[in-house]
Amino acid sequence: MSLSRIKCPSCGEVVSPKEEVKKRASSYDDCLRRCEKCEVGFSNSNNKPTIIYKNYLHNVPELVREGLEFSLDNSMNEINRKNKKNKFGFSTSEDALTWSFFNYFVVTNQLQNLLKIMNIKSKETDVEIYLWGTCIYPPKPNSNLIENFITTSNSFNESESMRTEPDVIINLKDTLVFIEVKYLSSNEISNKKEKFENYIINDFDKNEIIESGHYELARNWAFVSKLSNGKNFELVNLGLNKLFFDKNKNKLHKFENALKSDKGTFRKISWEEVLTHINTPEFDYWFKDYLINKIQPANR
DNA sequence: TACGTACCGACAGTAAGGCT
């Protein structure tokens, strides 16, 4: 069965599929349906094809594009850099959503609003924000966070080309926040005990954590706990509402219950919740539009 | 040289469940 024709969302012209062998699309060039004029491709799925941009920069609003190239080129996990760039051009890209959302507050100079929305309670006003381990604000960070990050990474025996890469770090004088962002995928689960062994700290019940299977969150928790070095810390899991009610919800509860720390807290925030904050008069129309178009279709 | 592992995260088919 050949693929259906599709209307280009950019110019409105109808695009017909090329008569070639169909394979899983992992780039614009793999797409059998392409609007060459707009440089927009459609994945080879029969239903709800993903849009794949020829130029990955086009997958984020124009006003937040500056600095993106630098961050992608310098992300913490070196091995994954190329792959990260490739995937950035997909309409389903988690990284593109992360970039657009957080960088919006930087370019519009609204970092205090970001803290409010993320429910980060701190009296400090000096903020540092890092995406994938690269600083996006301020232009010249005045802490040596990354230096300490490398030290911490080494202490967990991570290889230097494959370090833990927190999606977002927000560094305040009295609090260190890691945010693990999810969009369409769920939190990574692993049943391999050995994988957890490198990230055992005193801040959680080891066996319970392993049983919960939440390797990705456990690693982030251990990392932020150690890196915070005595100050308060938070691990935030930001995702669609359904992330917290999917097949892994019991395991997630187990994970949460296994955490024990005076200094640290784990919090879940949904994109839907975030949207209710954004969908108010003080935010730019284009930004609201962007977010609504990301969040609402994902629930239909 | 080839294979296994790790990493992150997306594609695409299918099973399941709801609706008419």
Add this chain to the structure above:
DNA sequence: AGCCTTACTGTCGGTACGTA
């Protein structure tokens, strides 16, 4: 009964390292 939608699962892509 059959259609449609959604959630889930398996598999893949691309990079590099360690080891046989």
